[in-house]
Amino acid sequence: MPTMKDVALKAGVSLGTVSNVLNGKDSVLPENRAKVLRVVERLKFRSNLVARTLRTKSSKDIGLIIPNINNPFYPELARGVEDAANKAGFTVLLCNDDRDVRKERSYIKSLMAKKMYGIVLLKPQISRAEAEEIALNMAMVLMDARMPAGSACNVVNVDDRGGIVKGMRFLRRHGHAKIGFIKGLADSLSSHDRVKAYREFLKDEGLPLRREYIFPGDYSLNGGCKAARALLTLSDPPTAIASSNDLMALGCLKEAQRMGLDVPGDVSVIGYDNLDLANFCTPRLTTINQPKYEMGVKGVELLLRNFPHGPGLPGEVAVLPTEVVERESAGPARAR
Amino acid sequence: MPTMKDVALKAGVSLGTVSNVLNGKDSVLPENRAKVLRVVERLKFRSNLVARTLRTKSSKDIGLIIPNINNPFYPELARGVEDAANKAGFTVLLCNDDRDVRKERSYIKSLMAKKMYGIVLLKPQISRAEAEEIALNMAMVLMDARMPAGSACNVVNVDDRGGIVKGMRFLRRHGHAKIGFIKGLADSLSSHDRVKAYREFLKDEGLPLRREYIFPGDYSLNGGCKAARALLTLSDPPTAIASSNDLMALGCLKEAQRMGLDVPGDVSVIGYDNLDLANFCTPRLTTINQPKYEMGVKGVELLLRNFPHGPGLPGEVAVLPTEVVERESAGPARAR
């Protein structure tokens, strides 16, 4: 592997000149530039990013940490991050923390130790204090997180409340009064917000809140099955189920089918996320769209815009809209 | 950010000693070790991986390049890579090349420039010559690729032929004689092998090869829909469809349904991959299992085992088995 020194030697110029050529600095004679480029070509020289990063103290890559690579929600978001980052000349490295806070911490440390430019962290499980401290050292954007006002972290969230309310209204309009709800994992902010929105909606509508109608889920297909079975075997089962994500909603569809129930004839199901898959299941899933791609793009925008900043300078918070996507898994309630 | 020099200073020892402590070398007095560790703790020192990598010329991370992060096949495989790599003390960085050979090249160059330990490259699109050249400079494992004997590259493949043959036999046993086939993308090795196996099977069985029964796909849900529509609207449509992957098979299910056909009553569908999803669609998908997780593990195993090697030392080739997973999307052929 040739180094810049080799190039300089063969081209008969100094190291600094080679560096200037490679970095597109002006103030280098066209003929020298040409000579250098020729040698670069001939030796197949590629500059050593490690050395460059050591010297400049920051690389041009962004780490994207996601909680679960198996959930198709994240790849769609990741694509947004990637496109936006590439457009700005950055490379994205993806890390999967498996919803394990120790893995999360370990990845963060590793990304910092590698002097990456910044981190986009989804569903952070580390403490706020930890997050603040990291934000002092490198650009950081959190998604699906709540930080106190004035925090140095940038945050991109989605209008979770609004999404749930829209979904619930939709069900109400179709005459549903008994609506079950599948929660997400306990430690997730969006999950928390969504349950809360569900509760408040019932209250506002003057509907009774039935504890047994709220079932804990884990965001997985299987979790959806279990929840559906639990809810639909109640002595007085709900006529509609709202799920905290699409994967669990798909599980519901499957389980309802296994139980010989018709969706939406016997029970309506409504998801959350609007995955590609929601269009391909049977029946197609009515769901709440999250602007996944746009979230990724927005995240990178904040990441690149708000750094470096002086200490104590607050980050930005962006909240993206949600909306109902009507398909066939939810319909009029039928008296049973 | 404190450096080792700071630590050395505060601990009253030399830089070298700090390095020895941090790297777990013996030959450092217990009391000095303790002193250093205390200071490390107090200053919250974290060693700079960039500097370390520059000095040692190789980091402890592995780049994993996948063609399409949206296909759930890859995340499952990635998990295998990750677990195996982590167990060996390596970190995995994921890159998505979007099936674009230029992106692929760019990621490879970037990983090399970052002096990563090695690359696991799925469905390589670069030329064999390029691959060989890379393999001279860093550890490399290809998946779903064919390299000439004696190549320096390690390769992990799956028994594609065998998978197709098993699937076709299954359909034959159920009385299907008119079997359609959805190909993958033209440039994919496994796709090529799978079509070839399909053709040979027909020949061996003495069945006619009908050109119109082979439809090109793109591995996506939508591609599956299109293919199904094309095949099922033929004047003499197949009674069974074998797809090169599960995603397209799911598309088939959906499209058949849209056309008012019953699966497997009117048409049998068989996939390839055995994604989690295959268990949750309606009907559940009969498919060919690929040992995704194991592929990832095997890849890392080869990566770590066969490097560094002298020039010209050939890599290993591993071929993992496939098998039919029977569910409900394929059944007896019905005369129409």
Added chain:
DNA sequence: GCTCCATAATGTAACGTTTCATCACCAAGG
């Protein structure tokens, strides 16, 4: 002819590690 300035190129010092040759020290052996 002299100064002054702009332009290009140069050489060297970082960046933060690891590595390696060297040294100081002390106990054991002749």
Added chain:
DNA sequence: CCTTGGTGATGAAACGTTACATTATGGAGC
């Protein structure tokens, strides 16, 4: 008492860049 050898610690060199202060060059202005 002198050598030998082993144990820890040390200091400096290297890894391959970028940044910066410095120098060389040549033309413009007086």
